[in-house]
Amino acid sequence: MTWLGRTLIAGMLLLIDPVAEAAANQFTIYLTQDDPAVLKKAISSAANVETYFRAKGEDARVEIVAAGSGVNLLRADRSPLIPQINAAAQNPAIHFSVSDESLQAIAVKEGIRPPLPDSVEIVRSASE
Numbered sequence: 001m002t003w004l005g006r007t008l009i010a011g012m013l014l015l016i017d018p019v020a021e022a023a024a025n026q027f028t029i030y031l032t033q034d035d036p037a038v039l040k041k042a043i044s045s046a047a048n049v050e051t052y053f054r055a056k057g058e059d060a061r062v063e064i065v066a067a068g069s070g071v072n073l074l075r076a077d078r079s080p081l082i083p084q085i086n087a088a089a090q091n092p093a094i095h096f097s098v099s100d101e102s103l104q105a106i107a108v109k110e111g112i113r114p115p116l117p118d119s120v121e122i123v124r125s126a127s128e
Helices: 018-024 036-055 068-074 082-089 100-110
Strands: 006-009 012-015 026-031 061-066 094-099 120-123
Touching: 026 036, 026 068, 036 061, 036 068, 036 082, 036 094, 061 068, 068 094, 068 100, 082 094, 094 100, 100 120
Parallel strands: 026 061, 061 094, 094 120
Antiparallel strands: 006 012, 012 026
């Protein structure tokens, strides 16, 4: 496994499936805490991964997945980083998603489903 093997950065976990890495350079960053600094690091790390593989002439795909309190980082009505999210999402190698399970839990608690930017996809669960 490369230097990108497994990295833990302030509540942000970069997990790499060795089989997927060998086949298509696919990476997942999980956001599980409501800390804008963590999202900034995730966006920066995703861009660095894409740049690294592009320099090698290879494609990469980085999925930034929010679950639990990390969903607040991608909410259109709360996140201070929407411009950075939308800018990063312009890179075809970087994708944002939110767990529908977490959205449902927030909807029950707050009485409304949280709004998300168009650049954020809803997935069934964070482990998809």
